[in-house]
Amino acid sequence: MKNYDVIIxxxxxxxxxxxxxxxxxxxxxxxxxxxxxxxxxxTKTNSGILYPGFHxxxxxxxxxxxxxxxxxxxxxxxxxxxxxxxxxxxxVAFHPEGEKMLEEKYKNGLKNGTPGxxxxxxxxxxxxxxxxSTAVTKALYAPTTGIISPFxxxxxxxxxxxxxxxxxxxxxxxxxxxxxxxxxxxxxxxGQLEARFIVNAAGENSDTIDGWVRPQDLIIKPRRGExxxxxxxxxxxLQHVIYQAQETNEGGTLIAPTIDGNLIAGPTSEDVRSYKxxxxxxxxxxxxERVAKKIIxxxxxxxxxxxxxxxxxxxxxVTKEQKDFVIRATGSRIVSVLGIKNPGMTAAPYxxxxxxxxxxxxxxxxxxxxxxxxxxxxxxxxxxxxPEKQNELLAKDRRYGRIVCRCEEITEGDIIYALHSPLPPKxxxxxxxxxxxxxxxxxxxxxxPRIIEIIARETRCRPEEVNKYLKGSNYxxxxxxxx
Amino acid sequence: xxxxIAAKExxxxxxxxxxxxxxLGGILPQCIHDGFGLIEFGSSLTGPEYAExxxxxxxxxxxxxxxxxxxxxxxxxxxxxxxxxGPTSGFCEIRARSIVIASGCRERTLGQLRIPxxxxxxxxxxxxxxxxLNVQNYMPGKSVVILGLGNIGLIMARRLTLEGARVxxxxxxxxxxxxRNYIQCIHDFxxxxxxxHTIISTHGYQRLKGVTIAPVAEDGTIIFKEKRYVPxxxxxxxxxxxxxxxLWKYRGASLSDTKGIPVEANMVTPQEGIFACGNVIRVYDTxxxxxxxxxxxxxxxxxxxxxxxxxLKNRVQRVFTMGKKLETEDLSNxxxxxxxxxxxxGCCLAVTQINGKWxxxxxxxxxxxxxxxxxxxxxxxxxxxTVRIKGGKRELVPVKTDIPVAKEQMPAIIKVCRRVKxxxxxxxxxxxxxxxxxxxxxxxxxxNILARERAGKDL
Numbered sequence: 001m002k003n004y005d006v007i008i009x010x011x012x013x014x015x016x017x018x019x020x021x022x023x024x025x026x027x028x029x030x031x032x033x034x035x036x037x038x039x040x041x042x043t044k045t046n047s048g049i050l051y052p053g054f055h056x057x058x059x060x061x062x063x064x065x066x067x068x069x070x071x072x073x074x075x076x077x078x079x080x081x082x083x084x085x086x087x088x089x090x091x092v093a094f095h096p097e098g099e100k101m102l103e104e105k106y107k108n109g110l111k112n113g114t115p116g117x118x119x120x121x122x123x124x125x126x127x128x129x130x131x132x133s134t135a136v137t138k139a140l141y142a143p144t145t146g147i148i149s150p151f152x153x154x155x156x157x158x159x160x161x162x163x164x165x166x167x168x169x170x171x172x173x174x175x176x177x178x179x180x181x182x183x184x185x186x187x188x189x190x191g192q193l194e195a196r197f198i199v200n201a202a203g204e205n206s207d208t209i210d211g212w213v214r215p216q217d218l219i220i221k222p223r224r225g226e227x228x229x230x231x232x233x234x235x236x237x238l239q240h241v242i243y244q245a246q247e248t249n250e251g252g253t254l255i256a257p258t259i260d261g262n263l264i265a266g267p268t269s270e271d272v273r274s275y276k277x278x279x280x281x282x283x284x285x286x287x288x289e290r291v292a293k294k295i296i297x298x299x300x301x302x303x304x305x306x307x308x309x310x311x312x313x314x315x316x317x318v319t320k321e322q323k324d325f326v327i328r329a330t331g332s333r334i335v336s337v338l339g340i341k342n343p344g345m346t347a348a349p350y351x352x353x354x355x356x357x358x359x360x361x362x363x364x365x366x367x368x369x370x371x372x373x374x375x376x377x378x379x380x381x382x383x384x385x386x387p388e389k390q391n392e393l394l395a396k397d398r399r400y401g402r403i404v405c406r407c408e409e410i411t412e413g414d415i416i417y418a419l420h421s422p423l424p425p426k427x428x429x430x431x432x433x434x435x436x437x438x439x440x441x442x443x444x445x446x447x448x449p450r451i452i453e454i455i456a457r458e459t460r461c462r463p464e465e466v467n468k469y470l471k472g473s474n475y476x477x478x479x480x481x482x483x
Numbered sequence: 484x485x486x487x488i489a490a491k492e493x494x495x496x497x498x499x500x501x502x503x504x505x506x507l508g509g510i511l512p513q514c515i516h517d518g519f520g521l522i523e524f525g526s527s528l529t530g531p532e533y534a535e536x537x538x539x540x541x542x543x544x545x546x547x548x549x550x551x552x553x554x555x556x557x558x559x560x561x562x563x564x565x566x567x568x569g570p571t572s573g574f575c576e577i578r579a580r581s582i583v584i585a586s587g588c589r590e591r592t593l594g595q596l597r598i599p600x601x602x603x604x605x606x607x608x609x610x611x612x613x614x615x616l617n618v619q620n621y622m623p624g625k626s627v628v629i630l631g632l633g634n635i636g637l638i639m640a641r642r643l644t645l646e647g648a649r650v651x652x653x654x655x656x657x658x659x660x661x662x663r664n665y666i667q668c669i670h671d672f673x674x675x676x677x678x679x680h681t682i683i684s685t686h687g688y689q690r691l692k693g694v695t696i697a698p699v700a701e702d703g704t705i706i707f708k709e710k711r712y713v714p715x716x717x718x719x720x721x722x723x724x725x726x727x728x729x730l731w732k733y734r735g736a737s738l739s740d741t742k743g744i745p746v747e748a749n750m751v752t753p754q755e756g757i758f759a760c761g762n763v764i765r766v767y768d769t770x771x772x773x774x775x776x777x778x779x780x781x782x783x784x785x786x787x788x789x790x791x792x793x794x795l796k797n798r799v800q801r802v803f804t805m806g807k808k809l810e811t812e813d814l815s816n817x818x819x820x821x822x823x824x825x826x827x828x829g830c831c832l833a834v835t836q837i838n839g840k841w842x843x844x845x846x847x848x849x850x851x852x853x854x855x856x857x858x859x860x861x862x863x864x865x866x867x868x869t870v871r872i873k874g875g876k877r878e879l880v881p882v883k884t885d886i887p888v889a890k891e892q893m894p895a896i897i898k899v900c901r902r903v904k905x906x907x908x909x910x911x912x913x914x915x916x917x918x919x920x921x922x923x924x925x926x927x928x929x930x931n932i933l934a935r936e937r938a939g940k941d942l
Contacts, residue, residue, distance in 0.1 A: 228597075276688050280599035306594030308602060383555075383568070394573050401570035403503060403553040411568075443592045445608040449615045463621055468604035473689035475604050476621040477716070480646055481871035481879060483904065 002167070004030045006359065007186060007193060009174050009209060010201035012043040013150070013345050014337050016157040017352035018199055022359075023164035026367040030195070031158075031166060032188065034173035036470075037430045038423065039154035041203045042341065044433070045225070045278070045310020047267065048258055049241055050146035051343035052089060055252070058111025061325045065347035065354070067113045070144055072349040080156035080376045082148065083259050089145035089241035090125055092136045092295065098245030102140045109142070116143040129240050131296045145241045147259045150345060151433040160376045162423055164369075169193075170426075174202070177212045177334075184333050197364050199355055200336040203313045204275050207338060213331035218338055222275050223314035225267025226284035228292070230303045231441045232261040242295050252342075253291040255299075260436065263303075265292040267310070280307045305441050312341035327354050333362055381435060382411045404454070405447045407440020412454060419458045429469035431455070452476060484508070484537040485777030486583040486760055486784070491544045493785035499579075500541065500548035501567060507541065507548065508534025509587055511770065512930060513614045515881035516638055516867045518663070521826045522771040529867055531881045531930030533770055535911050557582060557730055561756035581756045581784040584731060584744060585777060588724040588762040590635075593685070596722055600685030603692070609635040609721035616642060617869060620878040624717025628694050629653040630682050634660040634768065636721025641668035645868060645897055651715055654680040655722070656699045661768060662829035666822050667864065671890060682718070683710060691716055724766045731759070741765035749793050750780035758784045769827055821855040834859045863887035866896045867929070870915060875907030875932040882915060884924035895920040907934040 006022055008015045011033040022029045033040070053067035077084040093099045102119070109117050118141045125139035126132045162168060169190070176187035177198070186193040200209045207220040241256040251269035258264050268284040285307055292299055315323055315338065325347065326338040335358040337351060344351075360366060379385070382393060382400045393400045393413060400413030418425060418434045425431040428438070428451060437451060438444030444451075452475055456463045463476040484507060487500045506512055511519070514530030521527055524536060541548065552569030563582055568574045590608035605624055607615070613635065615621035625648050629636045632655035640650045653669060654677040669676055677696070683705060684695040693714040698706045726743035736753065739745035743766075744759040746752055752759050760780035761773040786793045823830045823846065832855045833844040841856045857863060865887050869879040884896065899920050909915075909928050916926040 226599075229594075278688075279601040279684075279686075282599055282683070285597060285599050301597070302595075304595060304597055305592070307597065307599060383574070387574075390574055398570040401568055401573055402505075402551045403568060406503065406553070409553075409555070442589050443594050445590055445592055445611050448607075449611055449619055449621065452621070453619060463619075468689075470689045473604040475607075475623070476615070477624050478622045479620050479878075480616055480622050481620055481869060481901065483871055483873065 004028045004195035006197045007195040008199040013348045015201040017348045018355045019161035019166045021352040026369045029166045032169045032172040036426045051346045052142035052145045053112045053114040054105040054109030058108040063112030065350045066343040069347040069350035079374045084148040086146045088143045091140040091243040093245040101245040198334045210336045219317045221316045222311040224270045224272045226280045226309040227266030230263035315339035381414045405437040408436040427467040485774040486781030489778040489781030490785040495785040503553040529929040583780045584759045586727045591723040603687040605691030606718045609639045609719045627717040628715045629719045631721030632658045637664040637668040663824040726763045749783040823851040862890045880932045881930045888922045
């Protein structure tokens with residue numbers, strides 16, 4: 001077994017950025033995750049927004065890491081070839097109390113360092129965003145708000161870490177932890193692992209792991225957010241991320257364009273019992289419809305293509321006023337990251353730097369690696385590639401010419417390429433994260449049966465073994481006419 | 484295909500068919516049931532047979548076609564430039580003086596119905612399940628609930644039941660399928676049906692475990708307090724079709740009231756040189772109607788290219804009697820009345836026997852009278868299913884009995900079909916089993932399955 005310098009528990013966005021940050025140095029790094037793929041927790045289901053940093057309390061780690069993390073994204077996206085657009089946001093108010101809330105957010109933003117904030121009138125807001133309701137009286141504009149695909153981002157960060165030498169073990173659940181003098185032992189369902197340092201970025205389980213080493217003081221419970229996704233917008237669609245000054249109990253429901261051209265509305269905010277509670281509800285969807293209609297009265301709900309829910313890792317035993325992201329040395333040689341919910345994705349590149357600083361304080365020596373490659377070369381889906389590359393791909397494999405996912409225009413060649421690339425998808429959901437197959441207006445109605453056939457052929461398995469995501473989520477229940 | 488054949492017949496020499504499927508016929512090859520072509524060809528054909536008849540005409544006239552080829556955009560105002568992608572053509576542009584858009588429709592999904600719940604495996608649109616079951620040899624599930632009383636939902640209820648799945652319930656807020664399909668697919672198999680009901684939630688984390696259903700009041704509100712849980716591992720959504728108008732919308736053009744490409748007489752669209760036909764205009768009930776619109780569009784397109792003028796004679800020549808739709812009152816008293824299912828009209832006849840002689844009332848044709856008397860004496864059906872084939876481009880060949888057989892004999896026939904295994908290639912019309920299950924009927928192939936080329940070489 002390899003002797004690792006650092007093992008990171010969790011391959012969500014924080015674990016991925018931490019892995020990439022550590023891959024700059026001459027270290028043996030391993031990422032373990034109990035699920036079968038990258039970013040299966042909150043990373044998979046969030047709004048896809050880079051927050052400007054005025055939401056969290058002024059001066060909090062959440063606020064500061066959000067602003068500083070946000071600023072790092074230009075470089076991150078350029079290096080990794082990830083699409084990102086700084087579309088700007090409007091925090092809109094409908095009444096005097098709402099306007100007061102705007103003032104508070106502005107103050108938070110000033111303390112956190114949010115750049116370029118500006119108050120504008122209702123009319124001005126409607127001038128730059130004509131779809132807005134006439135009831136909007138005032139808005140807080142923030143230019144640094146961006147939109148990004150969480151899937152594309154986490155895949156690219158992970159691939160960059162992988163190409164720079166980080167190892168990944170999936171289906172590996174950490175069940176215990178033993179601190180020894182020079183090393184830490186991790187008990188897992190697949191045997192013991194050892195490392196000199198541990199990063200606990202286990203999201204929903206980070207409190208449990210933290211509690212193995214020190215008296216558990218933080219309790220993390222799932223908080224659900226439901227969303228609607230709308231079909232791709234016309235060119236005169238929504239341009240900005242719209243936050244709204246909530247009336248009673250509306251949570252942080254927003255409406256925004258996505259980087260892929262759709263429209264997203266949500267999330268709700270409901271405490272639930274289990275991390276399996278990813279179902280949507282009548283109440284939740286009705287809430288989103290109401291808030292979305294309040295912001296954009298003309299919104300056509302007939303354009304909805306799907307709904308989904310995600311879970312935030314929410315610290316429950318701390319008052320709202322004191323709640324913050326937590327990064328700390330859990331014990332000697334162990335750094336834990338706890339309670340990372342929104343704006344966790346925005347903050348992640350900054351949090352990764354913080355994690356490395358903590359490790360250094362614990363005694364990890366960092367020797368920069370000359371072979372580190374910051375830039376990631378990725379092959380885009382065929383139709384998004386340059387004409388030269390397209391000719392080259394078609395000459396190699398004619399199946400790049402056969403479109404399988406009609407809505408997102410993904411070819412059979414793209415799917416075959418993804419299935420045989422490093423850190424390959426293990427199921428339909430994994431393929432969807434890498435290529436957007438089945439995410440369009442037909443929601444996989446046309447392509448899913450064909451993709452099952454391609455996966456079965458390419459990975460030499462039976463169609464019954466092709467899962468949607470978890471084991472037991474197979475689509476095919478045997479042959480109609482076995483041979 | 485109908486449009487291409489008509490355009491060629493009108494005198495146009497340079498016609499090209501583009502299709503994104505790897506076969507001609509669109510949805511027809513997966514619709515292995517019969518009832519197609521009563522008007523077009525004067526006999527009840529299965530989907531694959533109907534597609535085969537048109538394909539023969541395409542081949543006879545040497546009309547070229549590109550398969551697996553997607554049209555991404557249509558640019559210009561005439562002549563048009565089409566941006567296409569396919570394994571043989573690659574990613575390129577082609578020019579055309581006129582275009583007929585016959586891109587059909589797609590299915591509404593559960594997501595579009597805004598029904599909450601979990602998102603496990605086991606939820607399919609009815610058409611996707613049909614493709615899995617009839618073409619791919621994939622069993623989509625064992626215990627099934629079907630949402631939607633449209634034709635595909637009804638047809639799939641029968642197909643799944645015949646293949647050994649248990650259809651626990653078919654439900655919908657309103658009836659929309661043809662009465663003929665209701666009789667042959669639901670009533671024949673005694674499948675539980677609930678009108679004015681909808682699904683209010685889906686359950687299950689990995690694979691679907693069940694659905695919660697509730698009645699819908701007349702004003703459309705859901706009566707939550709009467710909700711009920713139905714365990715199942717599969718949900719088919721057959722909740723309507725939407726014209727596939729993306730190519731048209733890309734041009735910034737608007738849609739008609741039927742959510743399709745707007746057309747006037749002769750299938751002329753507001754864009755000179757572009758014609759549209761079939762389900763992309765509006766969703767039709769029968770393939771025969773779709774073919775008729777295709778013929779008109781093809782003729783008009785050819786006339787427009789040849790002399791920039793379209794003769795007014797191309798209007799719909801055949802008058803279609805709209806098929807009778809399922810209505811609530813149709814579901815009662817089926818013991819006393821017989822509904823003729825020979826054609827989509829759905830005539831409702833009263834049959835009485837006096838002194839050993841049969842009399843009918845309410846029939847509009849002689850065939851109908853004969854049919855209902857037979858139906859009263861001994862109900863018979865043509866059985867359509869599939870047989871396993873080895874070494875072919877597909878694993879299943881669609882088959883049917885060449886004559887109707889007694890309803891009770893259906894399971895025996897399916898049993899034989901499970902056992903029979905044949906080798907590719909096979910041509911439509913080939914007898915696979917003579918006198919199947921001693922019924923006197925022969926089992927014949929209804930589609931061509933070509934032999935597979937060397938492994939990995941098939942594009």
